[in-house]
Amino acid sequence: MRRPGFVFGAATASYQIEGAAHEDGRVPSIWDTFSHTPGKTHQGDSGDVACDHYHRYAQDVALLADLGFDAYRFSIAWPRVMDADGRINERGVDFYKRLLDQLDAHGISAWATLYHWDLPQHLQDRGGWLNRDTACRFADYAEQMGRLFKGRMAGWMTLNEPYCSAYIGHTEGRHAPGLTDARYGVEAMHHLLLGHGLGTSALRANDDAPVGLVANVCQVTPASESQADLVATERAAAASNHWPLDPLFLGRYPAPLRELWPQAGAPIRDGDMAAIGVPLDFVGINYYFRQVIASDGGHGFVVQPLPGVERTQMGWEVFPDGLRDLLLEFKQRYPQLPPVYITENGMASDDAVEGGRVHDAQRARYFNSHLAAVDEAMRRGVDVRGYFAWSLMDNFEWSYGYEKRFGLVHVDYATQQRTPKDSALAFKQFLSQRRAGA
Template identity: 50%
Template sequence: MLLKTLGVDAYRFSISWPRVMTEAGTLNQAGIDFYVALLDELNALKVKPFVTLYHWDLPQYLEDRGGWLNRQTAFEFKKYVSKVAQAFGDRVYAYATLNEPFCSAYLGYEVGVHAPGRKGRQLGRGAAHHLLLAHGLGMQALKADAPNARHGIVLNFTPCYANSSGKGDITAAEKADQYINQWYMQPVMEGRYPDVINELDDGDKPPVEDGDMAIICQPLDFLGVNFYTRLFYSAPKQPGELYYEHAHRAPMTDIGWEIYPQALTDLLLSLHNRYKLPPVYITENGAAMADELTDGEVKDDKRIDYYAQHLKAVEAAMRKGVNVSGYFAWSLMDNFEWAEGYEKRFGIVYVDFATQTRTLKNSALAFKQLLARRTRPPA
């Protein structure tokens, strides 16, 4: 097993909601059995299972009823979480309710580059609210049905920097941070949306009902932080805009994202200084590179350097007081990268998609060596 070969002590993966639940609201036993077998194997290997319950694959029958624009979807999520948690018993070390609700809401319902391809600020804000409500309801289910596991959420953060020292650009960067990052963090941690909500037209504001924010703001056992890059912002150029987003700067990964490790330190410190954080896990960090398999080897030195520099960035934040309990590389294997299909490779294991042959890249060998040198047991 690849995980045993590498010597890792934890593995993060997601449950496919459509594969384990039927439209009638009952469990699909074949789907559940697959994950139970995986969990049993991980536990036998002493690898902690970190389970994500929603990584963007909504059952089609729920999308047909409005998807995340339909408030009822949040309550269907709670039912799903409850049944899955009961079926898995004590096999799971930690559960995350959602992975990157920003992507589900903004990319799926606001700008339309991910499924279901809807476009509109009102749609994006509505979907975001119902996703956050689903998180809160899911946390309630986990506390009842998986009391011995740890429970949290995984949020993606793109630190927002001003394009210049001008007041307009600084203000724009702050608004971008509120709209992109704090829109999800602040309700979860403080039970309220950031102030930028007041700049939206009434028709674009999220459909908040009495009691919603209290449900969303559940105590977390951990916060998952996904980080890849940063972006720059300046004053808006069109009426109705909150900010203007600039293109990425060099150096960049193969997917076109700037490589700037200091932004990860900056992010962790900003969250640490702003909120009373639970233990933090870096649940995703990695780089797509133009990998080539030559004579059975993938020499991905740029990816090795990316990981080395970002691990140092995490260490720098930890030295200043941030409680980081773990780090997950994204990803173990090359996989389907959403709108990019199979063109972008993030894995530390090379996958020949035609034959499914897997080859450890040099980055995987570097991780193996790093883990073998650990001088203290994992927490």
């Protein structure tokens, strides 16, 4: 990781931190609707206020700088910068200009995600990602952002975790918009990826900054060497890892998906796969855990938790070797794999401030072990160029509300007091030593 130019940053997302849900012309998003629907989030929590980053962004950027990070991955809220008629909302754009000014003042590079799940509700009312036209509206949005922020971004990321938007939002229903049909998940994924391809071209027509997509992946391991479990694991890998990546780099959807969801088919039209497969400047990888997979006795699979392994507050297994192994697998599976950035990696724990400190030794160990896994992958030939910790601060964790804390910085939601955790101080020391060449 001493490669010149290697980026170390922290990451956030608009709906999870910004708040100010009804200020300066912002229009509702699907997450405003979903979080205000009874029973959809923990204790009815919403992002109405969140971390109040909309008003405290200067303080938060100063925290980034004090911790020694040289990059910040954030997302632009589509509902904040465009109105229901597709016109620019200047007040919303001005917020991001002020944020970028603060980042510039501290020498921190800006990496912007265009879509981190907060689809404008007015587009959902017309079908959302089940409507092919939403991909075109996304391209319009990308074109405008590329034009307005030309020369100000170190990198653009079109979509964050399309698997979550498609499957968790449209098949499982645990995320907005809360639909529950396998066909919807497959259709939404195709339109998301089509939007990515069209949006990538729109960005490049207006800005020279590199463009990529962010995919979440997890290591999958068979529960046994039985043929049934091996086949189930292949299907789990197809769904969890290859579903968004194969179309980008192989020009097709993974075959096991047809067995997993035989009733569902992507609504592919002529030219779609070419648009989706537009060459990328980089790919972002989000990694958190491993799953052990067993056959469900039919076409699908089940997750079979291992006893006695280390887990996080989310119940996710801590398995750093999985990140290394996935990076090596992708290098082999995708001959045209572009440079990689680890765009999210982190863990939730039940943190509390005690005597002005937050002791989160497990998180510090988590970061150390996963950074070591990335370093080993790099030594074995994977072109990794940066690492973004998730997350800069505790925030609204989607359907889990404010119960789960992923931050390097603790947030007291009643007072909005920020307290760097021990893991943040350890990261600060690591980055300081790295700059000093120790």
